[in-house]
Amino acid sequence: MKYEAQTTTLVEVGRLIGRVEQFRSDGCRLVQISATKNGEMYEINYSFDKDYKFENIRITIPIDQEVPSISGMYWGAFVYENEMHDLFGIQVKGINIDYKGNLIKTTIKYPFGAGAVLKGEKP
Amino acid sequence: MTQRIVIPFGPQHPVLPEPIHFDLVLEDEHVVEALPTIGYVHRGLERLIEKREYPEYVYIVERTCGICSFIHSLTYCQGIEQIMGIEVPERAHFLRTIWSEYSRLHSHLLWLGCFADGIGFENLFMGAWRIRESILDVLEQTTGGRVIQSSCKVGGVRRDISAEKLDQMARDLDGIQKEIEDLTTVFLQDDSIRHRLKNVGVLSKEDAYHLGAVGPTARGSGVAIDLRQTGYAAYDKLHFEAVTEKDGDCYARCAVRARELFTSIDLIKQAIAKIPEGPVDIKVTGAPNGEYFSRSEQPRGELVHYLRGNGTKFLARSRIRTPTLTNVPPLVKMIQGCELADVPVIILSIDPCIGCMER
Amino acid sequence: MIPIVNAIIYILLAPIIGGLVAGIDRKVTARMQGRVGPPLLQPFYDVGKLFEKETVVVTISQNFHVLSYLVFMAVSGALFFSGGDFLLVIFAFTLSHIFLVLGAYSSYSPYSHVGAERELIQIIAYEPMIILTAVGMYLVTQSFNISDIIASSVPVIMYLPGVFVGYLMVLTIKLRKSPFDLSTSHHAHQEIVKGVTTDFSGPNLAKIEIAHWYEYVVLLGVVYLFFGFNPIIAIAAIIIAYFLEIVIDNTFSRAKWQMTLKTAWLIAGAIGIVNLATLYYLRGGVWL
Amino acid sequence: MNELLFLIGFPAIIAILMLFIHKDKLRNYIVIPSAVIIGVASIWLLISCFNKNTILYAFPFEPASKIMYIIELLLAIFILYLGIKYRKTLTVALVLIQAGLLVFFETYLSSGMHPENNLFVDQFSIIMAMIIGIIGSLICVYALGYMDTYHKHHTEVKDRKNIFFFILFIFLSSMFGLVFSNNLLWVFFFWEVTTICSFILIGYSQTPEATNNAFLALAMNLLGGVAFMVALIYIGIIDPSGKLLELNTLIMSGQAIALVPAVLICFAGITKAALMPFSSWLVGAMVAPTPVSALLHSSTMVKAGVYIIVRFSPVLAGSLEGFLIALVGGFTFLLASSMAISQSNAKKVLAYSTIANLGLIVACAGIGTYKLMWAAILLIIFHAIAKSLLFLCVGTVENRIGSRDIDDMSGLIVRMPKIAVMMFIGIAGMFLAPFGMLISKWAAIEAFIVAPLGLLFVAILAFGGSITVFFWAKWMGKIISVPQVMERIEDTVTKEKWAVLYILAGLTVVVCLIFPLISSVLVEPFILNIYGQTAQLAQANITIMVMMLFLLMIMPFSMLFYRDGQKYVGPYMGGMTTTPTMQFTGAMGTVRDTTMGNYYLKNYFGEDKLFMIGTVLCLGILIFAVILTAGVVL
Amino acid sequence: MTYLSKSPWILHYDASSCNGCDIEVLAALTPVYDVERFGIVNTGNPKHADVFLITGGINSQNVEIVKNLYEQMPNPKVVVAIGICAASGGVFRECYNVSGGIDTVIPVDVYVPGCAARPESIIDGVVTALGILEQKKLAMNVNPGTGKKSPGET
Structure with a gap:
C-alpha cells in the first residue's frame, strides 16, 4: 500500500488565475475543484495532477466574495464552478457555460452554504 | 430557413436507466446543439457526513453508486486510514484489490451490454450480461451482496475469503476469460459495430487531457491515466500496464474497456497468487483529524474523495468527485456535430454513472 | 368467386398466422440469446392485453390514421391473396404506410416525428426494390397478376436470384429487424424510444400490431411467389428466409439512415437491376 | 370552326378590355362571367366534337400570317428594347438571331407556301382546351382576390393589375391558339406569345430578382424559339409548297422526313417544359405571384412544351x-x-x-x-x-x-x-x-x-x-x-x-x-x-x-366514433412536462419551444x-x- | 383471468436511486432471470406500459417527471416501488433533496424490499402487481372511465 504525497498551497484570490495559468502551461490537468465551508469562510481547493503528482492550491474567501472563473484555462471547469455556485452559493465570475443556478436544482437553496438547514433541523 | 427539431432527450429515455437530460437541437439528424441538464439524481448525500459517524458513513458512501459501490467504500476507507495513520493488514489490501477488480469486471461487462443495446445489438447485450452474472455470483458468494457488497470498513475488510474459494475463483476465471474473449471478439471485429463506432464522438488526446477526461474515456484517446499505477491497496505489488488506444472515438473507448477486462482478470489472478496470510482487519479507535484527497481508479476513471476530519467522530467535509462528472465536459464537446443515432452511443461511451455524478 | 373467398380467408386467417410467426420469432430470438423466451402465443396475449387497456390519445385523429393503416393493410393483403395486380398491391401497401406515418406526425411528439421521418426514409429505401420485384415477376411470367404468377410453372427464383436477394433486404426493413430497424423496433429503441408508435397506446397500438401481422403474411407471400412452382419448396423457402432474418437481426447492430438508404438503393440498383437487365437480354432483347 | 375562333378570340377581346379597367369591382364583374363563358365554351367544344376524330379547318392563311408576322416583329423590337435597357446580352443576341431567321423565312420561303388546313381540333386538342379553359379560367378568377391581398402585403410593388389581367387573358388566348393551330408557323407565333407573356408575368413585381428570373426564362425560351424557327426553315427548304407546315401532314409523313423538325421542335418543347438543363427558369419563376405560377406550371406554358412533344411522339x-x-x-x-x-x-x-x-x-x-x-x-x-x-x-x-x-x-x-x-x-x-x-x-x-x-x-x-x-x-x-x-x-x-x-x-x-x-x-x-x-x-x-x-x-367518418371514451394526454416528451403551447424547461433553465422541422437530407x-x-x-x-x-x- | 397478467409491459424510471436497483431491474431481463418468459417486456415508453417500476427515493427535480410519466400511462396501471429508497427514502431519507418514498408523489401498489433489491424479489414484486392489475381492470369494467378532455382539444 502506498499513499501518495500531496501538497496544498495557500494562494490569494488575486493570484489564483496566475497560478492556474502556470499549472496549465506546465501541462497539468485539472483534477477537481471543491469548496468547503469553514466557519464564516469558504475554502476552495483547486487540484491538479501531472504524472500522478498531485498538487492542490487553496483560496480562502469570505462568504459573499466573488471568485474568478478558471474556465478560460480549463474549459471543463464549468461543471465544478456551476456546482459550487448551486451548492454553496459562491458567485463565480465569467464561467464559459453559466447555468445560472440551474445545473443542480435543489429543494433548499445553497444546501452547503451558510444558513442552509437540513431536514429535521431547526434554523 | 428550415426549422430545427428540438428534442428533449431524457430525463426518461430507454437508453439509460438513469435520468439525464439533453436539449438536442437537430437539423435533419445532425446535432447542432446539445446541452445537458443534470441533477435528477442529486440527493445531497455529502451532507449526511454531519449525521453519521465516520465508520458508519461507509454505508452511505457505498450507495453513492450501485455499480462501483465497492470502490467508493475502498477509497473512503483508505482516505480515513491515511488521515488516522492506520496500518491495514496486507491481506485486507489484497482482498480489497480482488473485489475492486471483480467490481470492474462486472461494471465493464454491464457497460458492454448496455452499449450493445445502445447500438441495437440485443444479442450481445444478453451475452455480456450472462457473463456478468457469473461475476456477480462470485461477489455474492464472497461478500454476500450482488451489487452492494458492504465488505470494506475502516481498518480492513469484514470478511476473509478461504484459500479453497480463492483457488476456485482463479480456476473459474479461466472459463470466464474464454467467454469474454468470444464476446469481445464480436465487439471489436463485427463490421456493423465498427460502422457505428469508428470515427464517432472523436476526442483528441489534447482535448481529453485538458478537458479533464479520466478513465477509459481518456485512455481511449491515448492519455494513459490509470490511478492504479499510484499503487494504492495492493496494486503496488501487482504488475500491469494501463490500456490505451489512439483514436479517441467510441470504438477506441469500447476497445479499452474490452481489453481492460483481461487486465482485471490478470490482476485478480496475480493477487490470488500473491495474497499473504494474516488477519483482515484491525481495531480502529479515535477520530480522524486532518485532510486527504483519496484517489482511486473506478471502472469509469479517477475517483477522488476529499475527506476532512476535525477530531470528532463526524467529519467536517466529504466531497466525492466522481469520474462521470469530470467526463461531462468532454462529452459535451464530443456530442456536438454528431448524428442523432450517435447521441446514445456517445453518451454511453463515457460510461455515465449518473448516480455517482450527482451524489 | 374464388378470389373473393381467398380474400376473406386472408382477412380472417392472416392475423392468426402473422401472430404465430411473431411468436415463433420471439421464441427463436430468445433462444439465440440464451433465454427461454416468452410463450408461443405471447403476441396474442399482448394484443389481447392492449385491447383491455383504455385509449389514450394526443389527438383524436390518431384513431383514424391507425384504423386506416389497418384497413388498407388488410385491403392490400386481400388484393394480394385474391390474385390481384402486384403493382396495385404495392400501391395499397404504400398508402397504408403513409397512414401510419401520418398517425405519427399527428401526435406532435419529437420522438414520433423523428420516427415518422425515418419511416419515410425507409419507404423510399425499400420501395424501388419492391417495384423491381414486381417487374421481375412480370418479366418471368408475363403478368402482373398474382394469380397468373402463382399459376405459372416457371421456377421464378432461377431467373430472379438477384431480385430475391434484394427482396430479402426489403424484408429486413419491413420486419423491422436490425440493422434496419430505424423507425421503430420490437424492443425499446435506444435512439427514439418507440419511434412511430411512441404515442399510440392501448387498442390503437393493438391495431398497429395486427396490421403488422397482416403485413408479415403478405411479405412472406411474396417470398412464396419466387418458389411458386413447388409449394413445398416455397414453404421451406419462407421458413429459411424468415430464419435468416432472425439471424441477421441477432448479428447486426442498427445502421444509421444514411447506411440504410445507401445499402438499400445499392442492392436494388446493382443486384436487382443487373438481374433484370440480364433477364431482358436473355429474353431475346427487347433491348433495341 | 366557330368554337375554335371564339375560344381564341374571346379571351383576347377580354384581355384588351382588361387593359382599360382600373377599378377592382368592375374587373371582378367582367372576369368572373368571362371565365365562366370560356369554361362553358370549352365544355361545349367537348360536347360538339368528342365523337369526331381530327377535324381540319381551312382558315385563310395569308392575312392572318401577315398580321402575326408584324406582331412578332413588334414583340421582337419590344424585347430588344428591354434587353438593351437591362443589359442582357444573351437575350439581345437570341432575339436578333430569332428575328433574323424569321425575316429570312418570311422573305425567302413563305411566299410559295400555301398551307390550307390551318386550324384543327382532335381529342387531344379538346383535352388541352378543357385544361386551359377550365383550370386556366379558374386561376384567373382566383387571381382577382389574390392580387388584392398581394398588393396589400407588398406595398412596394406597383399596382399594374390591368396589365396583369391583360396578360393572363392573352395567355389563355394564345394557348388556345397553340392547341388549335395546325399550321406550324402559327403554332410558332402562339408559342412566342406565351414566352413573352410569361416573361412579363414573372417580372411582374419588378424587383431585381424578378427581373433577372424573367430574363432567364425569356432567354431559355428564346433558345427554344430559335430551334423552332430552324425547324420551320428546314421544312421550308425541303418542301417549298408549305404542305408540310401542316402539323397533321408532317406527323403522318414518317420519320424520314419529319424526324429532323420533330427533334428541333422537341428541343423547343424541352426548353418550354423546363426540363433539365433548362429547369432553372421554372424554379426562378416562383418569384411571381402564385396565380402566375399556377397558370404557368399546371395548365399553360409548360403544358405547351409537353403538348408539342406528345404531338410529335409518333414521329419519335x-x-x-x-x-x-x-x-x-x-x-x-x-x-x-x-x-x-x-x-x-x-x-x-x-x-x-x-x-x-x-x-x-x-x-x-x-x-x-x-x-x-x-x-x-x-x-x-x-x-x-x-x-x-x-x-x-x-x-x-x-x-x-x-x-x-x-x-x-x-x-x-x-x-x-x-x-x-x-x-x-x-x-x-x-x-x-x-x-x-x-x-x-x-x-x-x-x-x-x-x-x-x-x-x-x-x-x-x-x-x-x-x-x-x-x-x-x-x-x-x-x-x-x-x-x-x-x-x-x-x-x-x-x-x-x-x-x-x-x-x-x-x-x-x-x-x-x-x-x-x-x-x-x-x-x-x-x-x-x-x-x-x-x-x-x-x-x-x-x-x-x-x-x-x-x-x-x-x-x-370513423372519427365520429371516437368522440367519447378517450383520455387525452400530452405527447411523449421523455417525461418532461410541457405547457399547452408545447414548451418545456430545458437545460440551463431556459424555456424552449418544441419545434419540429422536416428532414431535407441536403447532403x-x-x-x-x-x-x-x-x-x-x-x-x-x-x-x-x-x-x-x-x-x-x- | 385477463390478458393483462400474461403480458405486463414495464416502464422503468430512476427517481434518484444509487443505480443498484436499476441494474438489478435490467438484470432481470437477461438470460439468467429472463422475465420475458412471463411476457414482461421493458418498453421504455409510458404510453405502452402497464407496470411502472420506480427506484430510488424521490428527488425534488423528479417529482414532475414521475407524475408526468404516471399520467401518460393508460389505465389500468400499477406502480411498483423497488428497493428501500423507493419505499421510504432508505439511507437517503434524511438528505435535503429527497422527499421520501415514491408514495409521497404517486400511489404505489407494491413495495419491493432490499438494498439493492434482488432480481428475484423484483420479479416477485411484478407478479404481485399483476394481481392488483387484474383487480383494477375489473374495477374499471364496473365503472368505465369517463373521457376527460384536455384544455387544448376541441
Whole structure:
C-alpha cells in the first residue's frame, strides 16, 4: 500500500488565475475543484495532477466574495464552478457555460452554504 | 430557413436507466446543439457526513453508486486510514484489490451490454450480461451482496475469503476469460459495430487531457491515466500496464474497456497468487483529524474523495468527485456535430454513472 | 368467386398466422440469446392485453390514421391473396404506410416525428426494390397478376436470384429487424424510444400490431411467389428466409439512415437491376 | 370552326378590355362571367366534337400570317428594347438571331407556301382546351382576390393589375391558339406569345430578382424559339409548297422526313417544359405571384412544351433521337424529384415536382409507344388539376400566414381546416393510390416494361416514384402535426377563392372517378386513330381503384366514433412536462419551444449538386441528339 | 383471468436511486432471470406500459417527471416501488433533496424490499402487481372511465 504525497498551497484570490495559468502551461490537468465551508469562510481547493503528482492550491474567501472563473484555462471547469455556485452559493465570475443556478436544482437553496438547514433541523 | 427539431432527450429515455437530460437541437439528424441538464439524481448525500459517524458513513458512501459501490467504500476507507495513520493488514489490501477488480469486471461487462443495446445489438447485450452474472455470483458468494457488497470498513475488510474459494475463483476465471474473449471478439471485429463506432464522438488526446477526461474515456484517446499505477491497496505489488488506444472515438473507448477486462482478470489472478496470510482487519479507535484527497481508479476513471476530519467522530467535509462528472465536459464537446443515432452511443461511451455524478 | 373467398380467408386467417410467426420469432430470438423466451402465443396475449387497456390519445385523429393503416393493410393483403395486380398491391401497401406515418406526425411528439421521418426514409429505401420485384415477376411470367404468377410453372427464383436477394433486404426493413430497424423496433429503441408508435397506446397500438401481422403474411407471400412452382419448396423457402432474418437481426447492430438508404438503393440498383437487365437480354432483347 | 375562333378570340377581346379597367369591382364583374363563358365554351367544344376524330379547318392563311408576322416583329423590337435597357446580352443576341431567321423565312420561303388546313381540333386538342379553359379560367378568377391581398402585403410593388389581367387573358388566348393551330408557323407565333407573356408575368413585381428570373426564362425560351424557327426553315427548304407546315401532314409523313423538325421542335418543347438543363427558369419563376405560377406550371406554358412533344411522339417512336429525348425526361424526373426533397419552400417543392412530372411525360412521349402515349396524356390531365389546386392552396395559405415555407404550415389542419383538407386532397392526388398521378405512373410502368429499352425507365420510375413519396408525405405530416393550442384563421378568404378551390378539389377526386370515361371517350380514340391500337387499364383494377377511393372517402367518418371514451394526454416528451403551447424547461433553465422541422437530407439530395449532375447529363444527351440530327441533315 | 397478467409491459424510471436497483431491474431481463418468459417486456415508453417500476427515493427535480410519466400511462396501471429508497427514502431519507418514498408523489401498489433489491424479489414484486392489475381492470369494467378532455382539444 502506498499513499501518495500531496501538497496544498495557500494562494490569494488575486493570484489564483496566475497560478492556474502556470499549472496549465506546465501541462497539468485539472483534477477537481471543491469548496468547503469553514466557519464564516469558504475554502476552495483547486487540484491538479501531472504524472500522478498531485498538487492542490487553496483560496480562502469570505462568504459573499466573488471568485474568478478558471474556465478560460480549463474549459471543463464549468461543471465544478456551476456546482459550487448551486451548492454553496459562491458567485463565480465569467464561467464559459453559466447555468445560472440551474445545473443542480435543489429543494433548499445553497444546501452547503451558510444558513442552509437540513431536514429535521431547526434554523 | 428550415426549422430545427428540438428534442428533449431524457430525463426518461430507454437508453439509460438513469435520468439525464439533453436539449438536442437537430437539423435533419445532425446535432447542432446539445446541452445537458443534470441533477435528477442529486440527493445531497455529502451532507449526511454531519449525521453519521465516520465508520458508519461507509454505508452511505457505498450507495453513492450501485455499480462501483465497492470502490467508493475502498477509497473512503483508505482516505480515513491515511488521515488516522492506520496500518491495514496486507491481506485486507489484497482482498480489497480482488473485489475492486471483480467490481470492474462486472461494471465493464454491464457497460458492454448496455452499449450493445445502445447500438441495437440485443444479442450481445444478453451475452455480456450472462457473463456478468457469473461475476456477480462470485461477489455474492464472497461478500454476500450482488451489487452492494458492504465488505470494506475502516481498518480492513469484514470478511476473509478461504484459500479453497480463492483457488476456485482463479480456476473459474479461466472459463470466464474464454467467454469474454468470444464476446469481445464480436465487439471489436463485427463490421456493423465498427460502422457505428469508428470515427464517432472523436476526442483528441489534447482535448481529453485538458478537458479533464479520466478513465477509459481518456485512455481511449491515448492519455494513459490509470490511478492504479499510484499503487494504492495492493496494486503496488501487482504488475500491469494501463490500456490505451489512439483514436479517441467510441470504438477506441469500447476497445479499452474490452481489453481492460483481461487486465482485471490478470490482476485478480496475480493477487490470488500473491495474497499473504494474516488477519483482515484491525481495531480502529479515535477520530480522524486532518485532510486527504483519496484517489482511486473506478471502472469509469479517477475517483477522488476529499475527506476532512476535525477530531470528532463526524467529519467536517466529504466531497466525492466522481469520474462521470469530470467526463461531462468532454462529452459535451464530443456530442456536438454528431448524428442523432450517435447521441446514445456517445453518451454511453463515457460510461455515465449518473448516480455517482450527482451524489 | 374464388378470389373473393381467398380474400376473406386472408382477412380472417392472416392475423392468426402473422401472430404465430411473431411468436415463433420471439421464441427463436430468445433462444439465440440464451433465454427461454416468452410463450408461443405471447403476441396474442399482448394484443389481447392492449385491447383491455383504455385509449389514450394526443389527438383524436390518431384513431383514424391507425384504423386506416389497418384497413388498407388488410385491403392490400386481400388484393394480394385474391390474385390481384402486384403493382396495385404495392400501391395499397404504400398508402397504408403513409397512414401510419401520418398517425405519427399527428401526435406532435419529437420522438414520433423523428420516427415518422425515418419511416419515410425507409419507404423510399425499400420501395424501388419492391417495384423491381414486381417487374421481375412480370418479366418471368408475363403478368402482373398474382394469380397468373402463382399459376405459372416457371421456377421464378432461377431467373430472379438477384431480385430475391434484394427482396430479402426489403424484408429486413419491413420486419423491422436490425440493422434496419430505424423507425421503430420490437424492443425499446435506444435512439427514439418507440419511434412511430411512441404515442399510440392501448387498442390503437393493438391495431398497429395486427396490421403488422397482416403485413408479415403478405411479405412472406411474396417470398412464396419466387418458389411458386413447388409449394413445398416455397414453404421451406419462407421458413429459411424468415430464419435468416432472425439471424441477421441477432448479428447486426442498427445502421444509421444514411447506411440504410445507401445499402438499400445499392442492392436494388446493382443486384436487382443487373438481374433484370440480364433477364431482358436473355429474353431475346427487347433491348433495341 | 366557330368554337375554335371564339375560344381564341374571346379571351383576347377580354384581355384588351382588361387593359382599360382600373377599378377592382368592375374587373371582378367582367372576369368572373368571362371565365365562366370560356369554361362553358370549352365544355361545349367537348360536347360538339368528342365523337369526331381530327377535324381540319381551312382558315385563310395569308392575312392572318401577315398580321402575326408584324406582331412578332413588334414583340421582337419590344424585347430588344428591354434587353438593351437591362443589359442582357444573351437575350439581345437570341432575339436578333430569332428575328433574323424569321425575316429570312418570311422573305425567302413563305411566299410559295400555301398551307390550307390551318386550324384543327382532335381529342387531344379538346383535352388541352378543357385544361386551359377550365383550370386556366379558374386561376384567373382566383387571381382577382389574390392580387388584392398581394398588393396589400407588398406595398412596394406597383399596382399594374390591368396589365396583369391583360396578360393572363392573352395567355389563355394564345394557348388556345397553340392547341388549335395546325399550321406550324402559327403554332410558332402562339408559342412566342406565351414566352413573352410569361416573361412579363414573372417580372411582374419588378424587383431585381424578378427581373433577372424573367430574363432567364425569356432567354431559355428564346433558345427554344430559335430551334423552332430552324425547324420551320428546314421544312421550308425541303418542301417549298408549305404542305408540310401542316402539323397533321408532317406527323403522318414518317420519320424520314419529319424526324429532323420533330427533334428541333422537341428541343423547343424541352426548353418550354423546363426540363433539365433548362429547369432553372421554372424554379426562378416562383418569384411571381402564385396565380402566375399556377397558370404557368399546371395548365399553360409548360403544358405547351409537353403538348408539342406528345404531338410529335409518333414521329419519335423507335428512333435513337426519341430515346435520347426520353432519357432527358427520365433523368429530369429522377433528379427533380430528388431535389424536391431538399426544399422547404412549398412553391419550390411544387416547382420541382412539376419539372419531374413534365420529365416523366416527355420520357413517355420520347419512347412513344401507344401505351406510353396513353400514360402521357393521363399524366397531363391529372397533373394539371392536382397541381393547380396545390398552387392555389399554397397561395391562399401564403396570403394568410405570410409564409410559403412548409415548416410554417404546421397545424394547418386546425388553423385553416378547409384549405388543409384541400391541400391534402391535392397532395394525395400527386402521389397516392388511388389518385390520378399514381394511376398514370402505374400505367407508365406497365407501358415501359414492354417498350424498347424500357427497363431503364422502369428503374427510373421505381426510384423516382419512391422519392416523391418522401417529400409529399412529410408535407402532409406537417399539415396535421398540431402544436396543441392554435386558433382558426381561415375566415378572411374570399368567396371566389373558395369557389375556385372547391371546384379544383372536387375535380381532383371526380376526375379519378370518371377517368375510365375520359380515357375511353377522349384518350383511347385519339391513340387508336394514330396507332391503330390503344391501351387501357384492366377493368378489375379500375373497380378496385374506385372501391379504394370510396373507402378512402368514408374512412374519415370513423372519427365520429371516437368522440367519447378517450383520455387525452400530452405527447411523449421523455417525461418532461410541457405547457399547452408545447414548451418545456430545458437545460440551463431556459424555456424552449418544441419545434419540429422536416428532414431535407441536403447532403444527399442537395439542389446544387444534383442540378450540376442533371445539367451535365442532360446537356450532354441533348448535344448528342443535336449532333445526331445534324448528321441526318448533312 | 385477463390478458393483462400474461403480458405486463414495464416502464422503468430512476427517481434518484444509487443505480443498484436499476441494474438489478435490467438484470432481470437477461438470460439468467429472463422475465420475458412471463411476457414482461421493458418498453421504455409510458404510453405502452402497464407496470411502472420506480427506484430510488424521490428527488425534488423528479417529482414532475414521475407524475408526468404516471399520467401518460393508460389505465389500468400499477406502480411498483423497488428497493428501500423507493419505499421510504432508505439511507437517503434524511438528505435535503429527497422527499421520501415514491408514495409521497404517486400511489404505489407494491413495495419491493432490499438494498439493492434482488432480481428475484423484483420479479416477485411484478407478479404481485399483476394481481392488483387484474383487480383494477375489473374495477374499471364496473365503472368505465369517463373521457376527460384536455384544455387544448376541441
